Amino acid sequence: MAVEEEGLRVFQSVKIKLGEAKNIPPYPGPNRMRDCFCTVNLDQEEVFRTKIVEKSLCPFYGEDFYCEIPRSFRHLSFYIFDRDVFRRDSSIGKVAVKREDLQKYHGKDTWFQLQPVSADSEVQGKVHLELRLSEVITDSGVISHKLATRVLECQGLPIVNGQCDPYAAVSLLGPSRSEAKKTKVKRKTNNPQFDEVFYFEVTRQPSYTKRQFDVEEEDVDKLALRVDLWNASNLKFGDEFLGGVRVPLRVLSQAGVHDAWYFLQPRENGGKSVKVEDLGSLRLNIVYTEDHVFPSEHYTPLRDLLLHSAKVEPVSASTAHVLGEVCREKQEAAIPLVRLFLHYGKIVPFISAIAHAEINRTQDPNTIFRGNSLTSKCIDETMKLAGMHYLQVTLKPVIDEICTEHKSCEIDPVKLKESENLETNRENLRQYVDRIFNVITTSGVRCPTVMCDIFFSLRESAATRFQVDQDVRYTAVSSFIFLRFFAPAILSPNLFQLRPHHPDPSTSRTLTLISKTIQTLGSLAKSKSANFKESYMAAFYDYFNEQKYADAVKNFLDLISTSGKWDQRSIETPIMLKEGFMIKRAQGRNRFGMKNFKKRWFRLTNHEFTYHKTKGEGALCSIPIENILAVERLEEESFKMKNMFQVIQPERALYIQANNCVEARDWIDILTKVSQCNRKRLSTYHPSAYLNGHWLCCKLTADAAPGCTPCTGGLPANIQLDVDGDRETERIYSLFSTYMTKLTKMQEACGSKSVYDGPEQEEYSSFVIDDPQETYKSLKQIISAVQTLEQQHTKYKRDKFKKTKIGSQEHPIGDKSFQCYIRQLSESSTYSI
Numbered sequence: 001m002a003v004e005e006e007g008l009r010v011f012q013s014v015k016i017k018l019g020e021a022k023n024i025p026p027y028p029g030p031n032r033m034r035d036c037f038c039t040v041n042l043d044q045e046e047v048f049r050t051k052i053v054e055k056s057l058c059p060f061y062g063e064d065f066y067c068e069i070p071r072s073f074r075h076l077s078f079y080i081f082d083r084d085v086f087r088r089d090s091s092i093g094k095v096a097v098k099r100e101d102l103q104k105y106h107g108k109d110t111w112f113q114l115q116p117v118s119a120d121s122e123v124q125g126k127v128h129l130e131l132r133l134s135e136v137i138t139d140s141g142v143i144s145h146k147l148a149t150r151v152l153e154c155q156g157l158p159i160v161n162g163q164c165d166p167y168a169a170v171s172l173l174g175p176s177r178s179e180a181k182k183t184k185v186k187r188k189t190n191n192p193q194f195d196e197v198f199y200f201e202v203t204r205q206p207s208y209t210k211r212q213f214d215v216e217e218e219d220v221d222k223l224a225l226r227v228d229l230w231n232a233s234n235l236k237f238g239d240e241f242l243g244g245v246r247v248p249l250r251v252l253s254q255a256g257v258h259d260a261w262y263f264l265q266p267r268e269n270g271g272k273s274v275k276v277e278d279l280g281s282l283r284l285n286i287v288y289t290e291d292h293v294f295p296s297e298h299y300t301p302l303r304d305l306l307l308h309s310a311k312v313e314p315v316s317a318s319t320a321h322v323l324g325e326v327c328r329e330k331q332e333a334a335i336p337l338v339r340l341f342l343h344y345g346k347i348v349p350f351i352s353a354i355a356h357a358e359i360n361r362t363q364d365p366n367t368i369f370r371g372n373s374l375t376s377k378c379i380d381e382t383m384k385l386a387g388m389h390y391l392q393v394t395l396k397p398v399i400d401e402i403c404t405e406h407k408s409c410e411i412d413p414v415k416l417k418e419s420e421n422l423e424t425n426r427e428n429l430r431q432y433v434d435r436i437f438n439v440i441t442t443s444g445v446r447c448p449t450v451m452c453d454i455f456f457s458l459r460e461s462a463a464t465r466f467q468v469d470q471d472v473r474y475t476a477v478s479s480f481i482f483l484r485f486f487a488p489a490i491l492s493p494n495l496f497q498l499r500p501h502h503p504d505p506s507t508s509r510t511l512t513l514i515s516k517t518i519q520t521l522g523s524l525a526k527s528k529s530a531n532f533k534e535s536y537m538a539a540f541y542d543y544f545n546e547q548k549y550a551d552a553v554k555n556f557l558d559l560i561s562t563s564g565k566w567d568q569r570s571i572e573t574p575i576m577l578k579e580g581f582m583i584k585r586a587q588g589r590n591r592f593g594m595k596n597f598k599k600r601w602f603r604l605t606n607h608e609f610t611y612h613k614t615k616g617e618g619a620l621c622s623i624p625i626e627n628i629l630a631v632e633r634l635e636e637e638s639f640k641m642k643n644m645f646q647v648i649q650p651e652r653a654l655y656i657q658a659n660n661c662v663e664a665r666d667w668i669d670i671l672t673k674v675s676q677c678n679r680k681r682l683s684t685y686h687p688s689a690y691l692n693g694h695w696l697c698c699k700l701t702a703d704a705a706p707g708c709t710p711c712t713g714g715l716p717a718n719i720q721l722d723v724d725g726d727r728e729t730e731r732i733y734s735l736f737s738t739y740m741t742k743l744t745k746m747q748e749a750c751g752s753k754s755v756y757d758g759p760e761q762e763e764y765s766s767f768v769i770d771d772p773q774e775t776y777k778s779l780k781q782i783i784s785a786v787q788t789l790e791q792q793h794t795k796y797k798r799d800k801f802k803k804t805k806i807g808s809q810e811h812p813i814g815d816k817s818f819q820c821y822i823r824q825l826s827e828s829s830t831y832s833i
Contacts, residue, residue, distance in 0.1 A: 008796065011291040011727060012069035014076065014102075016040060018050055019109065019283035020060040021080055024092060033057065034082045036092070038282070040065055041077040043124040044158045047662040051501035052083055057280075062502045064495055070665045074099060074124060074263065078282060080114060091117040093279035102288035110286075114279035121266040123243030125156040125190070126812045127168070127227060131247065131258040133202065145202040147172065147249070149225060150195070151183055155809075157190040157229060157264075159642075160240045164190040165232040172200040173246075174223045185232045188640045200225075202249075223249045229264060241267055260807030263814040291730050298792060299729040302785040305778070306340060306732065310349040315357050317774035319782055320350060324374035325767050326742035327735055334377035336731040342385060343723040347450060351378055352457035357770075359458075359476075365466040369479050376484070379454060383485045384496075386448045391489050391496055392576060394443045398435050399493045402510060403503055407432075409510040412536050429510070430543050433517045440486055440518070441552040444559030455481070455561035474524055474557050481560065482522025482553075491515040517541065521549055578670050579603040580663070584611060585639070585655040597639075597657070602667075606674060609647065623649060628675035630682040630711050631668050638689035638696055647671060648685060655689065672712075685711050736786045743783055750776040 018038055026032035033055040040048040047067060053059035077096040081089045093114025097105065130150040137143055151168045158164070167185040179200060186192035202223065228244035243264025251258045302319075309318035320337050327333040341347040358375045362368050369376050408420050409429040416422060455477045462476035490511055493499040503511060516537060521544060532538045582602050600611040600620070609628065610619040627649050634644040634655060643664040647654040658664035675681070684707030688696035695701075698708035736743065746767050753772040769775050807813050 007295060009291075009293040009727075011289075011293065013067065013289050013291075014069060015066045015287040015289075016048075016064070017109075017285035018061045018063045018065065018078075019285065020058065020062070021114075021280055021282045022058045023280040024057045024059070024080065024082075025278055025280065026057060027082070034059075034092075035084075036080055036082055039079045039081065041075075041079065042069065042071070042073040042661070043075055043077070043156075044122060045660050047660045051504075067662045068665065070661050076102060076286070076288070078112075078284065079117065080280075080282065093117060095282055095284070097286070099288075102286060105284075105286050107287050108285065109283060111281045111283050113281050116279065122158065123241075123264045123266050124158050125154055125229070125243060125264050126261050126809075127154045127229065127245060127264060128152040128261050128809070129225075129227060129245070129247065129258075131225065131249075131252060133249075133252045133256040147200045147202050147225070148197055149200065149227075150197045151227065152195055153191070153193045154229060154264075155191050157192070157231075157242050159190055160231045160233070160242070163188065163231075164242075166190070166192050166229055166242060167232055168194060168196075169228045169230060170198050171226040171228075172202075172223065173226050190642075191636075225249065227262075228267075261809050261812035262807075263812045265814075289731075291727050291734075292793065292796065293724070293727050293730045294789075294792060294796075296726050298789065299726055299733070302733055302782075302789065303340075303725070303729045305781055305785060306337070306729070307344055307346055310346060310353045312774070312778070314770040314774070315353040316768050316770045317778050318353075319778055321354060321374065321768075322743075322746070322775070322778060322782060323732060323735060324377075326739040326746065328739075330372055330374050330377040331381075332735060333374060333732075334381045336728040336735070338378050338381040338385065339723045340725055340728040340732070342382070342450070343725040343728065347382060348453045348457065351375065351382065351454050352461075354378070355454075355458055356461045359461045359465045362465070365462070365469045365472045365475070368462060368466075368472065368476055376480075379480050380484050382454065383451060383480065386450045387485060388497060389577075390443070390446055390448055390451075391485075391498060393446060394439050395436065395486070395489055395493075396498050396576070398432070398439060399490070399498050399511075402432060402514075403493075403499060403507050406507065407510070408506075409513060411513065411540055412534070426540060426543075429513055429517075429540070432510070433514055433544070436490065436514060436518060437521060437549070437552070441556040444556050447560040451481075452560050452562065455557075459561040471524055473561075474554055477557050477561050478522045478524060478553070481557070483519055486522070487515045487519040490518060513537075513540075517544070522553055524550060524553060577604045577606060577674065578667065579615075580659075582659065582663075582667075583657040602656070604667075604670065604674070609671065621654075623647065623654070625674050626678055628671065628678060629680055630685050631671040631675065632685050632687065632712060633664070633668065635688045635697070638691070646685075646689075648682060650680075653689075682707060682711055685709060733786060733789045736782060737790060740783075740786070743779060743786075747776060747779050747783075750779065 018040070021036065021038070024034055024036060027034050034057060035052050035054045036056065036059045037052045038050045038059075038061055039046045048065045050061045050063050053061065075096045075098055077094055079094045080092045082092055083089050094117050095112040095114060097112075128151075130152060132148040132150075134146050134148065135143060136146055149170055151170060154166065154168075157166055165185050165187050166189070168183040169180055170182070171180045181198045183194045183196045186194065225247040226244060227247070229242040231240040231242055233239050244267060245262040245265060247258070247262070251260075305319040309315065309320035312318035315321055320333075320341075323337065324330055324333040337350075338347060341350050355375045358373055359368065407428045408417075408425050409432065410416055410420065411422065411426050411429060413422060416425070458476045458480070459473045463473040466472045489496040489498060492502070493511070494502045502508070516532070517540070520532070520541065532541065580602060581599055583597050584600050584602075585597050600613065601615045601617075602609070602611045603619075604610075606625070608625060609623045611621055612619055628647060629650065630646075630648040632646055632648070634646045636642055636644070638644065639655070641657050643658045643661055645656055645658065645664055645668050647656065656667070658667055686695050686697050686705075686707050687709050690696075690703050693701055695705065695708070698705070700708070746769075749767050749769060750772040753769055754776075804811055
């Protein structure tokens with residue numbers, strides 16, 4: 001979800017590798033081990049949870065998490081929890097990284113010390129204050145000053161134990177005073193509107209001679225205003241602290257009036273003193289990205305250069321190929337390139353061109369596509385994007401069964417447990433391998449068209465280059481479909497959205513053995529047993545030394561590398577797209593029925609959207625995809641509940657609450673995509689609910705009244721290839737900008753090759769330059785396009801900085817920005833004089 005900023009779209013995303021924790025403090029009981037899991041939070045809102053790792057003080061998670069961030073946030077936080085025998089979760093420690101500090105750790109494996117978790121430090125949100133200093137003359141003729149403090153509102157307060165009933169406590173702090181006053185409690189809201197004023201006397205010395213509103217230096221040092229937010233609790237433990245701010249009165253030294261938003265801060269010295277090293281540490285790899293995307297016309301020069309790449313001769317001189325040459329990792333270049341070419345329907349000619357060039361540079365057919373080249377990375381990324389549903393319908397049912405059955409499949413005699421039987425384990429493993437092999441080799445008709453077209457190109461180029469080798473037309477394709485697609489998906493199903501979490505160690509071992517066998521079956525190697533280092537694997541493979549397996553692989557490869565044969569295929573089997581628990585409001589099928597909220601298991605396929613009492617039970621309600629007229633967010637005011645959305649049908653709307661903001665956005669996106677082609681889709685909708693005989697948004701009383709707000713913009717119907725071309729071009733610009741020194745170095749290499757015909761200089765040997773003149777021409781055009789975009793970004797940053805007002809709702813004052821605010825005040829005062 002993009003945020004609009006003056007013609008610019010700003011996207012935030014984060015990719016996290018949750019590695020492992022170490023040195024977790026032992027459980028105080030006799031069994032010192034813990035059952036730990038880790039959560040990812042935007043501020044305090046949980047958006048992801050790992051599996052539970054049992055009986056370990058150094059739990060290994062090995063899980064990846066990616067999400068588009070749909071709102072602003074202050075901290076990206078990670079909590080380690082322990083689940084006890086009563087299934088209660090207690091926090092052990094946390095890592096909180098401020099948004100502005102995320103770039104420090106970008107793409108680096110980093111060990112973070114776990115910090116203590118206390119109620120006093122768990123704060124989020126902001127408060128709007130207005131301070132006004134006025135002069136009064138008392139009955140005795142003494143001049144004194146009164147401070148009027150207006151608490152207007154708060155936004156984004158944390159929800160404590162499912163509720164938020166906030167109030168504010170206001171105090172004037174000084175050497176001899178601490179006067180406390182409270183606002184009224186606002187019930188069931190984390191965005192309270194207070195708008196209450198409190199008055200405090202600010203004493204003056206009799207020698208007061210300064211001009212009105214000029215606060216004396218000694219008073220500034222002594223006095224400050226303290227505003228604390230509390231949650232009014234009915235529990236015996238008392239009210240919960242939500243956050244506070246301390247405002248020194250020197251902010252009034254210029255004008256006597258101060259109106260600003262503040263970020264709430266933790267309570268000073270509120271938590272208990274705990275040694276940091278006692279809590280252990282957590283290994284993370286965080287990649288946080290902010291894309292500032294200009295209107296489409298700004299990217300035309302660079303985009304045209306990129307999309308023309310397949311037609312450049314030689315292709316090594318093309319803009320897209322140059323990007324792969326200058327990036328540190330080929331994967332960096334492959335991800336945005338593939339998404340861009342898929343978006344514009346040019347992925348097949350581009351991959352065909354770079355694959356053809358790579359095959360022509362390969363001398364031995366046995367080493368074809370063995371390296372991590374731009375070609376192999378681009379094909380990997382294409383298969384991930386276009387083939388995700390293919391994996392779902394092919395592998396997911398069997399993988400789910402393996403993960404739930406927990407059959408022992410260990411065939412290494414050294415690792416065999418005493419209670420296990422080697423022959424039984426071999427038979428279990430053989431049955432799993434057979435099932436997966438059969439579902440793969442009979443799935444050719446379901447292979448996505450774009451993958452078939454690429455495989456056809458690979459097959460033709462390889463067969464033409466190595467005409468003597470009859471098997472190269474198969475190995476060129478199998479090196480991708482088996483070795484880089486099916487085998488990795490079996491090995492790590494969580495990375496391919498086949499399972500929510502990394503499997504447990506025993507299941508992971510089973511999947512490893514299956515993956516190894518499938519990889520070897522698909523490779524069509526002459527000597528199969530030689531492919532295994534382990535003797536027990538070579539012995540196990542004897543089960544599959546039959547010609548029928550090789551024939552099945554070749555038939556499958558023939559089928560998926562025949563271009564255009566299956567363009568108009570239709571898949572009758574429903575494809576499961578997304579599932580999970582959410583809370584729904586009863587639809588009220590009869591007028592006087594109860595419309596309460598219940599937790600249900602929701603399931604979306606390409607045929608229908610259903611909910612069930614629990615996972616695996618029959619559907620309580622089924623909504624055909626063609627009956628979904630719109631999917632939109634529901635305003636919080638409707639039920640005083642966050643993260644709600646509505647699925648609008650012909651007769652009624654189904655109101656649903658997701659578990660967090662990321663999940664809500666994911667459900668809205670995928671439901672919108674699958675229903676995008678419905679002919680009766682609505683153009684308007686009601687953003688609030690129909691309650692008490694009227695729509696809360698427009699106050700119309702007819703429940704069938706047309707919507708009052710335009711529906712959000714349409715999305716492409718193709719679920720997998722929903723790509724923003726301008727955003728991908730912006731990412732490619734960012735990569736070129738980052739590696740500008742390499743671009744200039746490559747220009748020097750072109751010049752050196754043009755004038756020097758001897759051995760290649762070592763500093764230029766890393767670049768593939770087949771035609772120095774053509775490559776130099778492309779580099780010149782790339783640098784020109786990148787510099788133009790660089791100037792536009794610089795202008796945007798400069799203009800934004802000029803317009804940034806610290807203390808505004810968009811830029812509240814925080815612990816680091818207070819001095820900037822004082823400086824800004826001083827400068828504005830100087831200018832006004």
